[in-house]
Amino acid sequence: MSVREKDKILILSATFGDGHKQVAKAISEAVNSCSANLEPITIDVMQWLHPYLNPVINYFYKMVIKKFPNIYGYFYQKTKKRNSFSDKLDVLFSSDMDTMLDILKRVNPKVVVSTYPFAASIISKLKEQRLIDIPVVTIITDYTNHSYWMHPFTDQYLVGSEQVKASLIASGVESDKIKCTGIPIMQKFAHKEPREQLALKYSLNPKQLTVLVMGGGDGFIGKGLKTFKAFEKLEVPIQLIIICGRNNKLQKQLSEVLSDSKHKVLLLGYSENVHELMAISDLLISKPGGVTITEAMAMELPLLIYHPLPGQEAGNADYLMDLELAMLCENEIDVINKIQQIMNNSFQLDSIKHRTKLFPAKNSSIDAVDVILQTSFNGRE
Missing domain, CATH: 3.40.50.2000 (Glycogen Phosphorylase B;)
Structure with missing residues (x-):
């Protein structure tokens, strides 16, 4: 036959x-x-x-x-x-x-x-x-x-x-x-593994504020080293997961700059496990690419947009801000202030997380x- x-x-x-x-x-x-x-x-x-x-x-x-x-x-x-x-x-x-x-x-x-x-x-x-x-x-x-x-x-x-x-x-x-x-988006973003289980896998504390920083597949993260040095100004230590993508130069520089950081830092290159890193995180700092936005909403992960590029990124940022689905920062000082506010009062973070549920992307x-x-x-x- x-x-x-x-x-x-x-x-x-x-x-x-x-x-x-x-x-x-x-x-x-x-x-x-x-x-x-x-x-x-x-x-x-x-x-x-x-x-x-x-x-x-x-x-x-x-x-x-x-x-x-x-x-x-x-x-x-x-x-x-x-x-x-x-x-x-x-x-x-x-x-x-x-x-x-x-x-x-x-x-x-x-x-x-x-x-x-x-x-x-x-x-x-x-x-x-x-x-x-x-x-x-x-x-x-x-x-x-x-x-x-x-x-x-x-x-x-x-x-x-x-x-x-x-x-x-x-x-x-x-x-x-x-x-x-x-x-x-990939179907792996439709389900979240237990936070405690992922914390054990990545040697992180499931009860500590965790911030995921992404810059796209090529690792274009804001203004580079200047951005990450500013995290030391936070009053209380947090957990930082930084994905540098294919930007090997940035990853090497950050490993040196953040070697004595007060924060727990997980520094990665290109990752196929972004869904796991999103699931364990409380906040995502990223370029507002269309796919990244959708993945974050599917994972009910609040987004902090940092310095969107002119063009489609600016349009994506406008979309999110109009629907109150993200926070916007123009410089590293603003980033630190926003994170400090979240640490003092998580209401804004919780509100964004709730609103993402109204926009099913799974x-x-x-x-x-x-x-x-x-x-x-x-x-x-």
């Missing part, structure tokens, strides 16, 4: 920031858990289309974000609404349609899912030219909208909030093409896959 070939779901992502890749991983995981007859295939679009240029572009992207954030913010705002300038950049970043068409022919997917805006652009253009007729789903990976996410031949948009849905509708997208599923990846499969079914009718 012949074995039926699995239907393919092609997930297009990119490594510009960690969020697009994490959402792609979450969708792939959810597809595997939903059906044994489906095969998720994830492709880094930039790596496939521009294998030699991609490392250079990625390097300059990180340098601009780190050294010249205002320049990035300027281009983000300049292209937020579609105009002639944004169209020119879109053409530049969504080139090489022939290679993408070749990929689609080889994979022959039942549906294409884009977690990266320029991938969505390429697929939309291929559909516009009637070179493909595959259903296309775009997942917006932040709590704010941008013109690069919107393309006329997209069949379905998955968004993280009703605010983003309203923004898409105001920009001309039909409401029935938008589903508010939440930003997809099943976002499963809900997203349900919509993706329904879109695939409708597109083949």
